[in-house]
Each structure stands twice: as C-alpha cells, then as structure tokens.
C-alpha cells in the first residue's frame with residue numbers, strides 16, 4: 001500500500017511557457033516528487049476554452065510534456081499524461097456541474113480577466129464615466145447628483161458584465177469545474193500551483209465538501225501549496241500584472257525556450273523604477289520583481305543581492321541577472337532538445353495507463369453514489 005500523500009498539477013498547452021510557470025509551479029513539482037505520489041497533466045481540454053490552432057495544440061502538448069521532463073520530472077517517480085486521453089475528467093466535470101452554483105463561477109478572477117471584464121472595468125474608466133455624468137448634470141456636490149452618478153456607474157458595470165458574459169464561451173466559465181474534476185478524481189491531497197490558481201483550488205475544496213455532504217465521504221479535500229518565492233512572477237514590461245503566456249508583448253516574459261541573445265535583450269528592456277540603487281522594496285515593484293527572479297535562480301536572498309550591488313547600478317545588476325537566467329536555461333534547453341517525440345509519447349501513454357485505473361475507480365464510486373447504474 002502506498003502511504004505517500006498525492007499531488008496533482010497541470011499546465012495548459014497554450015502559448016509559450018515562461019519562467020513564471022517554472023518558478024511558480026514546475027520547479028516546485030520537481031522538489032515534491034520524492035515526497036509525494038505525483039501526477040502531472042498537460043491540460044489540453046482547458047486550453048481549448050480559448051481558440052487554438054489544432055496543429056499548434058498538438059505541438060504544444062508534446063512541448064509541455066518535454067518541458068516537464070527537461071525540468072526534472074522523473075517518469076519513474078511521477079505519472080505524466082494528457083488530460084483529454086482520460087475521459088473520466090470530462091465525465092466528473094459534468095457531474096460536478098450539477099452541484100456548482102453559477103455565482104461561484106461568475107466571481108472567479110481568471111474568468112473576469114480572460115473575458116476582458118476586468119480591463120473594461122478598470123478604475124480610471126469607470127470613475128471617468130461617473131465624473132462625466134456628474135458634470136453633465138452640474139457637479140457631484142448634491143446628494144441627488146451623486147446618487148445619479150452612482151446609478152450610472154452601476155448601469156455601466158452591469159452592461160459591461162452582461163456583454164462580456166454573453167460573448168464568452170461556456171467552457172471558459174466552467175473552466176474551474178473541470179479543474180476541480182482533475183484534482184478530485186485522484187484523491188489529491190496537495191495541489192502545487194502559482195498564486196493565481198488558489199481561487200480555483202478553493203472551489204475544488206468547496207465542491208469536494210459539498211459532494212461529500214450530499215452523498216457521503218467520497219473526495220479528499222485538497223489543499224493548494226504555493227511556494228513563497230516565485231508564487232507570482234510579474235511581467236517584465238509591467239510589474240502590476242503577472243507574467244503571462246498570453247500577454248501581447250513578448251517583452252512581458254522570459255520564455256523557457258528563448259535563446260541566450262533574446263534573454264539578454266528582454267532583461268535589458270525590462271522596466272525599472274526611478275532611482276539607480278538596487279534596493280528590495282514595495283516602492284520599487286519592477287526592481288523587486290527582478291530581484292525575486294535573481295533570488296530564485298541563484299538561491300541567494302534579496303538581502304544578499306542588495307549587498308552584492310551596493311554602490312552599483314541597474315546596468316551591472318541586469319547584465320548579471322541575464323547571465324544567471326541564461327546559465328540556468330542553456331542546460332535546460334539541451335535536455336529538452338535531447339528528448340524525442342517518440343520518447344515523450346511513450347511516457348505519456350504509460351502515464352495514461354497508470355492514472356486511468358485510478359480515475360475509473362473514483363468515477364465508478366461517484367456514479368454509484370449518485371444513482372447511476374455502473
């Protein structure tokens with residue numbers, strides 16, 4: 001009997017993986033795979049919640065699995081598989097759909113970000129609108145005018161929400177339920193992810209508890225495991241937003257397969273804050289982010305980094321940072337290039353065989369509990 005606790009996590013094969021994905025998630029998996037019974041998935045069914053080119057999706061699915069291996073996921077210790085090859089995920093998602101509430105999904109940050117609701121509701125726009133309305137009717141001083149302005153704002157928010165909601169695909173809305181199915185299907189104890197996925201893991205916890213209460217003890221209630229360093233790597237072009245596969249500018253991120261030359265160029269272009277000293281502070285969010293990246297790849301603390309660069313400027317710091325990242329990614333990319341498609345497809349097939357047995361057993365238990373004939 002395997003007494004180890006289980007971890008489950010995954011990455012979408014959409015866009016190019018970056019150091020945020022590595023530091024926030026994959027690096028943590030590599031460390032945890034000795035201690036835990038580990039399952040890592042390439043979540044292609046999640047990827048199709050936004051438009052994908054079919055050939056590109058196939059290519060990316062293989063690329064992600066190779067990245068797992070190059071990063072140090074050992075198929076002898078961990079199972080790696082493709083989500084769409086284990087149809088139990090979709091089946092459990094459907095069953096969980098019957099106990100989740102629309103309101104729980106509507107409040108998910110990722111849904112609001114991906115539909116564009118967040119951007120459209122940006123503070124400045126809404127308050128500008130209110131001010132304009134208030135001015136139209138003669139200033140915000142009087143209570144009546146303030147109420148009118150507030151009403152206008154509420155109306156605008158509702159209209160934006162309604163429009164973006166109606167235009168968004170149902171898959172995008174239901175995304176967290178499929179993620180809950182991924183996690184709950186395997187009796188997962190711990191879900192190692194970046195901070196942006198915490199809300200989704202919370203939903204998985206709520207759904208596990210709700211199902212258990214309705215139908216009797218069935219699911220393990222999972223916990224997220226978020227590594228402090230690297231939990232939220234921010235964009236190199238904008239430290240207010242996280243580094244993202246889907247950010248429009250490539251200068252937002254260092255991709256795991258970027259060449260040394262590109263990495264140097266991107267670090268050089270990375271935004272910095274005013275002043276020239278290398279200090280780790282909330283008042284300098286851009287520099288803080290770069291120091292965090294430096295710290296994560298060099299195993300040095302921000303304090304140590306501050307003292308290395310005392311009396312030096314951004315130029316020296318950035319040059320060294322680029323070399324530290326290049327020094328990590330060069331051997332990583334060599335390992336990546338040495339893995340053949342054939343090899344990775346075999347590992348994925350073996351992974352599928354292994355996890356499907358677990359998935360089928362759990363799904364049969366669920367089906368029996370809810371009254372299906374198995």
Ligand code: TYM
Pocket residue numbers: 008009010011012013020021022023024025043046178179182183191192193194195196197200230231232233234242243244
């Ligand atoms: P995805 O593909 O967006 O991201 C993969 C992992 O990378 C982390 N991450 C980051 N960490 C730190 N800084 C960043 N800038 C950054 N950007 C991304 C994410 O938190 C994630 O851990 N919904 C998931 C995939 C998924 C999943 C699951 C995860 C599907 N089913 C079940 C765990 C368990 C996602 O979109 O990840």
